[in-house]
Amino acid sequence: MDARTWLITGVSSGFGREMTQQLLRRGDRVAGTVRRTEAVDDLKAEYGDRLWLARLDLTDAPAIREVVDRAFADLGRIDVVVNNAGYGLFGAAEELTDEQIVHQLDTNLLGSIRVARAALPHLRRQGGGRLIQVSTYGGQATNAGASVYHASKWGIEGFMESTAKDVAPFGIGVTIVEPGSARTRFRDGSSRLAAPMSAYDDSPAALTRGIRDPALPSVGDLAKTAAAIAGCADLDPAPVRVALGSDSYTHIHKALTDRLAELEAGRDRTFSTDAACRTVRR
Structure with a gap:
């Protein structure tokens, strides 16, 4: 397989760093974004010019466009764009502050949308490419105490699924990846917690x-x-969509099964609101 060039957001830790190491090891080039370049000094020292780096905070909309444009200008063709950067925000909806909610959605949802929108003109002009969105099983299933995190992931999955239909004629493939749990810094590093309210001490949300x-x-x-x-x-x-991990499969399978069962249980009521009512055949 010929060497590829990748653009990956959030390469300082977790899936982003591990993926970057594997790709560089096999001879590919990676344009990586980080909030602190010193976090990947070791990779830069080992791989030199094959690792292109830029500082990027996904809440900085103008910077996203500038960094993506510069990566394509410096590296030429970029074959695969991976939206990987993001974090978790946990706590009951009532426990979260407005600032926490805005930052979560600005990073996970709007930031990923902006990266995709900045990359798509380049992918289209070069005649194709791939866009991979790292989501989670929480993009289709939910846990208590993670309402806004799930909102960000359900939102980006809807955006990417629709966008996949928009850009398919240009030879651009879009895939949403839904990993389960793994030993990254997601839980004990990047995740943020709401200030607890005693009213939720005995609720399912407290588990987070x-x-x-x-x-x-x-x-x-x-x-x-x-x-x-x-x-x-x-x-x-x-x-x-690609689900990764048996826990991801289990959570998504249950969520979809329950959702379909609920839809079927209300089928008569659903059809009854049509302008021209008709008998529902089973």
């Missing part, structure tokens, strides 16, 4: 207060998951 506990189990393997995310670029045609 312990998300930084290092004893919490993780099902997925970091290296395997990162390799599988990158491997989505080889799938033809590009699947709209």
Whole structure:
């Protein structure tokens, strides 16, 4: 396989860093974004010009466009764009501040949308490419105490699924990746917690207060998951969604099964609101 050039957001830790290491090791080039370039000094020292770096905060809309444009200008063709950067915000909706909510959506949802919109003109002009969105099983299933985090992931999945239909005629494939748990810094590093309210002490939402506990189990393997995310670029045609990890499969399967059962249970009521009522056939 010929060497590829990738643009990956958030390469300082977790899936982004592991993916970047694997791609550089096999001879690819990576344009990586980080909030602190010193976090990847070791990779830069080892791989030199094959690792292009830029500081980027996904809440800075003008900077996103500038960085993406500069990456394409400096590197020429970029084959795969991976929207990886993001973080978790946990707590009951009532416990969260307006500022926390805005920052979460600005990063996970609007930031990812802006990266995609900045990259798409380049991908279209070069005749194709891939756009990979790192989501989570929480883009289709939910847990208590994560309402705004889920809102960001459900939102970006809707955006990407629709965008996939928009750009398919240009040879651009779009894939949403939904990993389960893995030993990254997501829980004990990047995640942010709301200030607890005593009213929620005995509610399901309180379970998220312990998300930084290092004893919490993780099902997925970091290296395997990162390799599988990158491997989505080889799938033809590009699947709209790829679930990774048995826990991801379990959560998504239950959510979809329950949702379909609820839809079917209300089928008569659903059809009854049509202008021309008709008998529902089963």
